[in-house]
Amino acid sequence: MSYAGAEIPAVELVDVRPFASHRVLRRLLQRPVAVVALCVILTIYTAGILAPWAAPHGFREVDLSNPFAGPSVEHPFGTDRLGRDMFSRTMWSAQTTVLISVAAFVSGSLVLGVSAGLLSGYAGGRVDSVIMRAGDGFASVPTILLLLIINATLRDRVVDVFRDIEDITGIDGLVSSGAPSYFLVSVGLAIFGWVGMARLIRSQTMALRQSNYVMAARAAGASVWRILGRHLLPNVSHLIVVSLTAGLGAAGLAEIGLTFLGIGVQAPHPSFGVMIFEGSGLTNLRAHPQLMLVPASVIVSLFLSFNLLGDVLTDIMSPRRR
């Protein structure tokens, strides 16, 4: 899975086995690295989820009398050029990261990827070739280029669609809540995010297709959907768990990259991408490096934790490694 900005190395899944979840959790908690990583991820995700209630200030609360303030009790991370509270903005940015990476991962990898993989691996034949050739197509273009184009060209159209939805349903504030850009970024990531998961699930499904329990289910007259959902899905779910960290990390990073280039989440909605962008530039780097260092250290610790947790998870679940 490669998106904008950096590579999150794909985990090696060759030997990963199905597992009892409580056993994996117990072994996970025995590794200090995993515990620390898990804590960091949970802290940042919780901060994001709780931002609407827990953030001391709103993300658009401007205080022009107090720009570029240093850390204080009122503003633990200081304020930016418009006097907005950096601590609150960090929380709101974490919310953006959580929303988009979860939405993109769930719709792309989980829904599209897993069902395409199951279907492709179980049906074989023409269904398999169509799905897999489509996947080859998606995998063979540099994702970042098409993400850039999709986000740059379709945004105004999506805003129009959301306006229409507002008019028809009478719901107010959809457009002003920033929903269109969140929607567009997530959909773009999902469109390109399903291929890796589909390939993974497909190869495992192909191996399980001939297994006795699937044969038995078929002999007993179970429908295709029942076999896929009740028999095959639980036996490939361990693959989903192992790719969870890489998938969430990659999607989050891609959003930050797109927003950094100015075509992801739109102002005034905060994102680590826009925070880093506003903090860089020579004048700010020279006078107020904390504007860049605060968001940078948050996202580095988040992605570092994702990588470490992913490594440990793979390690625990594959018997070949030490």
Next chain:
Amino acid sequence: MRGLAGYIVRRLLLLPVILLAVSAITFTLGRLAPVDYVEVQAGTRATPETIERVREARGLNDPVYEQYIRYMGNVLQGDLGDSVRYRGSKVQDVIFPRLWVTVQYNAIVLVLTFAIAIPAGTWAALKRGTWLDPFSIGIFVLLAAVPVLVWIPTLQWLLSVKLGVLPCCGWSVNQRIDDASGVELGVLSKNIILPVLILTLPSVAGVARYMRAQVLEVLDQDYVRTARAKGLEEFAIVFRHIIRNALLPIVTILSFDLAALISGSIFVETLIGIPGIGAYTFESIGSRDYDSIMAIVLLGSAAFMLANLLADIAYGFVDPRIRVGGEVGA
């Protein structure tokens, strides 16, 4: 056709098909944007009638598929269209000099990556069981976790602002070795260090981790034990038996690395101000420069697909157990 040759031919035949699909999608997406380049260029001064006249003259009011067919016809004759940002220039005249800039420093990044990562990964694997192994792995993981867009301002801050040892930005088109000869400094100037550093650091970390895993795999093989048992020098074991066998699969990481470089170049060039293809991509999207966007997407996809194909073929050579064209790995 069976075997490797047939596989290569099939993949090469698939290439134009995918390129055609990608170009059609990109073309349509470009036309879907509500603001076209005529409006962007016209600014506030032009009257709607003028804008409409220009659109009509350039064929922008025709159905999208007609425009697409006309465009592809031109491309087949080697004409990539007109650049909008650089009026009066053909896209091919604008793109290739910029591509050359990007290729120059990216080539340095690739060479450096492999020159550093292969020894570093091997070394980390050979130190298995000592404190140096988790230490070096920790460094690799940390370096890989820092995204390019964090490396850029951080290194600018550290090296240009704090230490003042490197120029923060720009590209040395006008710096010359001496005034008399007028030879351009190009890649020899100090300006190249920062972008190369920014792209190399995460790339090294990724390749070194992979190399370490490969060496660990080889270390436990029987032939290494045999070499040790027959009393071969450690030096010979490492170079002739371990590195040589661990090195082959590394080829496959090349295409992965290329994808990272393509996206990395967009960030680096936009922020550091390098007149390469990455910055041009970003500019073209901003100014709705359809023909340039199309050319970049087509070139990028073709290069990316060829790299993937090479990696797959290399994989087949490296590990004959893998049935080419079937399931590669898991």
